[in-house]
Amino acid sequence: MGLEIKGVTIPALLIKLDSSKSFEENLRELEEKLSSAFFKGSVSILDIQDAFLNEEQIGQIEEILKKYNTKVLGYKTENKKKKKFTEITEKKSLKIISKTVRSGQRIEYDGDILIVEM
DSSP: OOOEEEEETTTEEEEEOOTTSOHHHHHHHHHHHHTSGGGTTOEEEEEOTTTOOOHHHHHHHHHHHHHTTOEEEEEEOSOTTTOOSSOOOOOOOOEEEOSOOOTTOOOOOSSOEEEOOO
């Protein structure tokens, strides 16, 4: 499956670790993906529902995010103590349009859209 990074309507990145990989493998993959200039200066929500992380591991993830200038807004978890937001709901994934959109054209999508002009 792989580590997931999704856009949510806050707008923020939803970062969910791959439970089939070790913590170290997830860290390497997270660092590799965040090294792209695209994610610099973004905000994120850590989905740690299935990850069973201790405080030290969460701190390591936050350090990587900090290294790439990404802020943590909160945590999506079943553990009520760690949740910083009352409710974080996942919306449809980000729709990427990689073509020129001309004046008068319409793009309709029930979610966030990123237009990358070629």
